[in-house]
Amino acid sequence: MERTQxxxxxxxxxTRGIGKACVEEFLLNNNEVIYTxxxxxxxxxxxxxxxxxxxxxxxxxxxxxxxxxxxxxxxNAGINFPKPFLKEDxxxxxxxxxxxxxxxxxxxxxVLPSMIKNNWGKIINIGSILGASGKKDRASYSMTKSxxxxxxxSIAIEYSKYGxxxxxxxxxxxxxxxxxxxxxxxxxxxxxxxxxIGRFGTPLELAKIIYSFTHDSFxxxxxxxxxxxxxISILI
Numbered sequence: 576m577e578r579t580q581x582x583x584x585x586x587x588x589x590t591r592g593i594g595k596a597c598v599e600e601f602l603l604n605n606n607e608v609i610y611t612x613x614x615x616x617x618x619x620x621x622x623x624x625x626x627x628x629x630x631x632x633x634x635x636x637x638x639x640x641x642x643x644x645x646x647x648x649x650x651n652a653g654i655n656f657p658k659p660f661l662k663e664d665x666x667x668x669x670x671x672x673x674x675x676x677x678x679x680x681x682x683x684x685x686v687l688p689s690m691i692k693n694n695w696g697k698i699i700n701i702g703s704i705l706g707a708s709g710k711k712d713r714a715s716y717s718m719t720k721s722x723x724x725x726x727x728x729s730i731a732i733e734y735s736k737y738g739x740x741x742x743x744x745x746x747x748x749x750x751x752x753x754x755x756x757x758x759x760x761x762x763x764x765x766x767x768x769x770x771x772i773g774r775f776g777t778p779l780e781l782a783k784i785i786y787s788f789t790h791d792s793f794x795x796x797x798x799x800x801x802x803x804x805x806x807i808s809i810l811i
Contacts, residue, residue, distance in 0.1 A: 579789045580605040585645045587611045588652030592751035596778035600786045627678035637685040645686045647697040650679035660714040675719035696739040697789045731798025740797045747804025750775040771806030
């Protein structure tokens with residue numbers, strides 16, 4: 576397969592996990608990669624601090640992105656803090672909504688005009704298998720990831736005619752800092768035993784698949800949700 580190269584790519588949440596692996600994968604192939612994180616101490620020409628936890632923070636970041644003429648947008652930034660729904664306060668719910676759903680929606684709204692002008696664009700929203708199945712103590716997370724899938728479909732219906740492909744990638748259990756923080760060792764072993772492939776996925780595996788979707792060979796994919804989970808969702 577030919578490589579995706581010489582494109583300008585924006586990857587949110589690019590300092591660790593799946594996002595970091597995506598940054599490294601696209602950089603290997605001669606692309607300009609701009610990535611975000613919340614750490615002020617991070618520096619670099621192509622790094623941008625972003626606070627998606629408030630509407631003001633989202634709008635401030637979108638105003639900067641508007642000038643960048645992005646070819647490929649990967650909405651990867653997300654939060655997931657397990658908590659019984661009755662113990663989630665309004666601030667918890669709003670933060671999940673802002674980071675996991677509203678920020679991706681407004682970033683898509685920001686990059687679409689230049690993509691339409693160029694008659695080419697790729698939008699990849701990182702969802703989750705929990706967007707379809709749900710899970711105990713994950714009400715707000717599941718709600719926002721489900722919304723991201725529906726949003727992906729709607730964007731595809733409206734804008735595929737402009738050469739813009741919109742996809743949602745729904746990972747299963749991936750070996751990231753967030754996963755290790757949310758699951759103790761016994762929970763990890765229990766889940767690994769239920770995955771048909773028998774292990775957690777790696778960020779690099781996800782990054783390579785995400786990278787492949789940005790090539791023109793996949794132009795007939797639009798509005799789809801691609802589940803990458805080692806087969807665990809077929810058991811749910």
